[in-house]
Amino acid sequence: MSSRGEDVFPGGIDPRVLPDMTLREQSAHRVAATVTAVFAVAGMVWVLLTDVLVYAVSNSRVLIARIENDKGWIFISLASLLLYAVTFRGAARLDRVRRLTAAVIRSIGDGVLLLGHDRKVAYANPAALKMLECSASELIGMDVGAFAKRFRVSYPNGALVPPERYVSQRAFDEGGPLRYKAILYPNDGTELVMISTAAGVRMHVGEPAMWVVSVMHDITDSDRLDRIRDHFFASAAHSLKTPVAIVKADVQALLPTASPRQQKVAASIDRQCDRIDRLVQNLLVLARARSRTLQFHQREIALRPLVERIAGEGVWSYRHDVRLDVTGSPSLHADEERLGLAIRNLMYEATRLSAADSPLTLLARPEGDRVAVGVRYQPIPWADQISHVYGEYDDIGIGRSVAATIVEGHGGSISEDYDEAQTTSWIRLPAETGVHA
Amino acid sequence: MSRTNDVLIVDDDPDMIEVIELVLHDAGYATRGALNGRQALDAVAAAMPALIVLDMLMPVMDGWQFAREFHARYGPHTPIVVATAAEHVDTRGGEIGAADVLPKPFEVSDLLRVVARHVQTPRPLDA
Numbered sequence: 328m329s330s331r332g333e334d335v336f337p338g339g340i341d342p343r344v345l346p347d348m349t350l351r352e353q354s355a356h357r358v359a360a361t362v363t364a365v366f367a368v369a370g371m372v373w374v375l376l377t378d379v380l381v382y383a384v385s386n387s388r389v390l391i392a393r394i395e396n397d398k399g400w401i402f403i404s405l406a407s408l409l410l411y412a413v414t415f416r417g418a419a420r421l422d423r424v425r426r427l428t429a430a431v432i433r434s435i436g437d438g439v440l441l442l443g444h445d446r447k448v449a450y451a452n453p454a455a456l457k458m459l460e461c462s463a464s465e466l467i468g469m470d471v472g473a474f475a476k477r478f479r480v481s482y483p484n485g486a487l488v489p490p491e492r493y494v495s496q497r498a499f500d501e502g503g504p505l506r507y508k509a510i511l512y513p514n515d516g517t518e519l520v521m522i523s524t525a526a527g528v529r530m531h532v533g534e535p536a537m538w539v540v541s542v543m544h545d546i547t548d549s550d551r552l553d554r555i556r557d558h559f560f561a562s563a564a565h566s567l568k569t570p571v572a573i574v575k576a577d578v579q580a581l582l583p584t585a586s587p588r589q590q591k592v593a594a595s596i597d598r599q600c601d602r603i604d605r606l607v608q609n610l611l612v613l614a615r616a617r618s619r620t621l622q623f624h625q626r627e628i629a630l631r632p633l634v635e636r637i638a639g640e641g642v643w644s645y646r647h648d649v650r651l652d653v654t655g656s657p658s659l660h661a662d663e664e665r666l667g668l669a670i671r672n673l674m675y676e677a678t679r680l681s682a683a684d685s686p687l688t689l690l691a692r693p694e695g696d697r698v699a700v701g702v703r704y705q706p707i708p709w710a711d712q713i714s715h716v717y718g719e720y721d722d723i724g725i726g727r728s729v730a731a732t733i734v735e736g737h738g739g740s741i742s743e744d745y746d747e748a749q750t751t752s753w754i755r756l757p758a759e760t761g762v763h764a
Numbered sequence: 765m766s767r768t769n770d771v772l773i774v775d776d777d778p779d780m781i782e783v784i785e786l787v788l789h790d791a792g793y794a795t796r797g798a799l800n801g802r803q804a805l806d807a808v809a810a811a812m813p814a815l816i817v818l819d820m821l822m823p824v825m826d827g828w829q830f831a832r833e834f835h836a837r838y839g840p841h842t843p844i845v846v847a848t849a850a851e852h853v854d855t856r857g858g859e860i861g862a863a864d865v866l867p868k869p870f871e872v873s874d875l876l877r878v879v880a881r882h883v884q885t886p887r888p889l890d891a
Binding site: 565568569571572573575576577579580583600601604608611622624662663664 | 779849868870871875
């Protein structure tokens with residue numbers, strides 16, 4: 328309560344003006360029964376008391392008849408006034424709720440479409456009309472086929488969304504809320520990127536949806552910013568590779584005439600070039616994955632030459648005893664460049680989490696209908712603290728995330744095996760084209 | 765006229781050309797550089813190299829345009845090695861019918877191995 332005795336409500340909104348959202352259908356019966364009961368009791372009391380009073384003050388039949396007549400008129404007048412007051416109050420409340428609801432929906436910044444039981448658009452708020460660049464008369468009554476023809480709804484990858492897969496149609500059968508990201512083309516040259524959510528309206532649980540409410544949230548600007556950022560990210564990462572390539576080649580060109588000390592420094596620069604290159608490749612994959620443009624150029628590859636090449640890279644062997652353990656000649660259907668990056672990421676992780684001069688084993692073997700690639704190492708005692716200290720966005724965390732993205736993109740998985748002395752990170756991939764033991 | 769040890773390096777980055785020339789020259793190869801596909805076509809017109817090391821993204825004339833024009837004029841006999849920082853270097857190489865690919869950054873040993881695969885007889889090192 329305020330100092331002047333006025334009610335204070337959160338946000339200044341009196342909850343009594345808001346529609347009751349609880350769907351309590353018995354409330355109408357209760358109100359009607361209460362009013363009727365009050366009216367009946369009041370009427371009976373009126374008749375009883377006035378009759379007692381009349382017969383107490385007069386014995387004249389004529390006078391009593393006139394008073395009874397007047398009583399009837401008074402009763403009709405009071406009942407009419409009461410009926411008016413009750414009806415007015417109810418109608419005014421309904422009208423207030425209706426106008427309030429309409430005003431709220433009109434003021435929603437997101438586009439709101441209401442679909443009737445015939446699955447046609449029954450209502451569109453001003454934001455929806457503005458987003459779809461059409462008039463209410465064009466949109467109201469439009470069925471899903473006409474909507475699809477007019478607005479060409481597509482997934483972010485460009486594939487058209489079949490009309491029966493629109494969330495506004497699925498919500499009739501599946502309930503919801505359902506959600507997806509889609510692109511609409513209201514007019515030639517206009518692209519509208521949106522998150523569309525739809526839910527069926529049911530008065531009782533389990534009943535078929537009477538209507539569907541579909542909300543369109545315009546994310547065109549933020550999506551464009553995302554794409555610009557991802558494009559910038561990818562371009563910047565690509566541009567970084569050229570100077571890294573030059574530095575690496577320059578350093579290696581110096582080696583033949585370098586002193587032992589210079590060779591040691593040059594080797595360190597060379598390794599850091601490899602590290603930057605791997606980080607750049609990881610950032611490229613992350614950018615592609617974020618913008619949903621990550622592609623896998625899969626073909627049948629033999630695993631042995633790939634793991635032999637990776638195990639032979641000097642970036643691992645300068646401080647670890649690198650070993651190779653390949654069983655059979657496993658082959659698989661994969662993007663060799665991406666898979667190589669995933670394996671190198673796990674190798675790098677293993678070098679960071681294990682002691683210098685400890686063994687580092689790269690394994691490859693067929694496992695039934697799968698192919699397994701493992702990196703086995705002896706973890707340092709504080710290995711589990713590394714990610715806590717450096718966070719998930721250091722090069723180990725990014726590398727692990729990218730490895731998972733690549734492996735899962737191939738239909739595989741990453742897991743860990745532990746025993747007392749060693750840890751093995753496993754990449755398991757389906758061997759679609761068979762395993763040759 | 766083809767020069768047996770002549771490697772033409774086509775790259776829009778002069779530093780990249782310089783370091784590849786340095787490495788190949790030390791290994792006994794003759795080298796020339798071109799900053800784009802147009803310059804490379806002029807260099808080829810002057811003398812046919814034994815091998816072309818080709819970057820793909822370049823101004824004036826990119827690697828795809830150069831390869832198309834080069835093959836149209838001279839046929840497929842001179843090998844091209846694609847050296848690019850782009851992803852999926854194998855695909856890039858396949859697009860232009862390259863004899864080999866060299867993803868950037870590369871190991872100098874890989875560069876020498878790839879070049880040696882296509883240019884058989886390096887001249888003796890200068891003193």
